[in-house]
Amino acid sequence: MALDYASAVRAGAMAAGRLHRQLSTREVIEQQGGNVDVFGAIHAVDLPLLLRPLKGLLGAYLSDPAHGVLVTTERPMSIQRFTAAHELGHFSMQHQPSLDDESILRRMPTSPEPGGLFQETEADAFAIAFMMPKWLILSHSARQDWQVDDFRRANVVYQLSLRLGASYEATCRTLLRYNLISQSTMTDLLRTQPRALKIDLLKDYRPANYRGDVWLLTERDAGTRIDGSRNDLFVLRLKEHSGGGYLWDFDQLIASGFAIVRDDREAVDADAIGGPVVRRVTAAIEAAQRGRMSIEERRPWQPVPALAHLTFDFDLTGPEPEGLSRAERRHLLEAA
Template identity: 45%
Template sequence: MARAPTRDAVLKGMRAALRLQRDLGLDQGAARGHRVDVFGSIYRQNVPLLFRKLEPLLGAYLREGGNPGIILTTRRPLGQQRFTAAHELGHHVLNHDPHADDDSILRRSPDHARDYINLPPAEQEADAFASYFLVPDWLITALMQRHHWTPQHLQKADVVYQLALRVGASYRATLYALVRNRVIGAGIRTQLVKAQPATIKRALVPDYPIGSTQNIDVWHLTERDEGTVIEAGRDDLFVVKLREDSNAGYVWNFDELEMAGFAILKDGREQVTEGVVGAPAIRHVLARASDATVHGVYTLWERRQWAPDDNPKRWSFDYRPVYSHDAGLFRPSFRHAGVAR
């Protein structure tokens, strides 16, 4: 007999996710505006987390001799790894039996009954847990407010992709969360799901060649990202666009980024208003981190060289490199902000 997704299963998974967020303080204070630390949350539950080159499995929840454990593949993009991690954490929190998961967990949605034919209730619960734990409604709201994104903005694939980077979920999972939160309708989601993230990434850096985009994300950073936590993969690219009053002598300085190990690949300016004398420009920089770039808060200053202390403007972000494509046991550290092993 076919099993449709049950309201009870979804509610059970949702409530467990919200309860754990509260218990770990993930929805409080400064943490409320940043992506949920799913790997760190697993660690704080005293569950060993191991990364291995699994294929075709994405992950598994284990109980050996009554001791829990989670294994994740290193062969998937970070957003998919994080969703799988949240799914396996759901199995643990909800006291489910051991289970191995393939990529079918990425293709199904709780609002599509046909995706849940013959699916055990435990899987429905773990899916709901993962969705609410990884992309809670309050995080979507906080990010929309920070970036001044309206529901109309989130009808564009490139904006949804940037939201997905900041919540730390896959593009598809973010679309589902937007429908769940009633930011967009199911019809808009049907259209947006046709967009390919690889195409979106290449469009952000049209003059910079990218080979495989599987483990590369492209962040579009603006002044609205001031103070944000950026958890990025080692090969990610950063398109930084900052308003610059260069006609008044103010210039952004990127020396701190270069000294920290970031490579400045391109540097230029775009006029905000063509043909208007004295109009500000947009400083447009393409950067990439390196293996030597460590966790830290980096600050850029817009100053006049002859009067560096005269009303300077600052822009900072908290950079946290993620090494989830290296095999090994997860161990949080201050150096790599909870993702070094």
């Protein structure tokens, strides 16, 4: 175990990098998009995991008489994922058993825990580097055409957090850790609450509550993977060439299991006549499910060829339920 804080951070990050290479994580994400499958990684290394309500704890790592981890079912999916990554760090670095409470969130990513217990610092550093590696942040930024200066904008950081599968606060702190923003910028970002960002995205649509996240999806998300929650909402913002008779066929969206709750158009150029517009559709999933969404922009009287299309895979069955993880359940079903 490391003997000082800086060494602990380096050791945790290096251990995360080794596991990424062992599991070919980067290659998988480059092929299918999405975020790091933390629970899939736990299954891949044969680490037993059980999800259950935990009073006063987010998770636990056990090593005697056998290795295993517990993760709470009473927190959002982003917290479940970070907790699972933290416990995976304990296992990967052969730590002593650990009962982990809210301090693993307050501590990340730069503050050492009291008492010099550097195994917790190592596990935190592992979790950050495993769940939010810098290469993944840069990959999503390249896809979305985000520049470093864009990380000053809370709405951009919020959308990045969804694609990383992390909380908004954890994403802000991780951007600081990677020197992509300054301390003052992080402080400014943390003054903005995710609820305000959700309200702004949804315009005049008011859901029953704001527990779910709100994804802004554009043509840049084509071919990727969306890993979210059954309570999430989606704002599709797509250029539509209605002046030429081309319309996005949102019947295909409905057929994929989504319900349209708002549909609007915005002019790209208010002075242009017959030019393209921006179609802005807000949708909700009708039931927790996994699948593929595919819609096309085409003339209703001339279905083929389509002018444009948007396709992505989605898993909106989160957060993790009690019992086995969703990743392990899928593997058991595939093996049956």
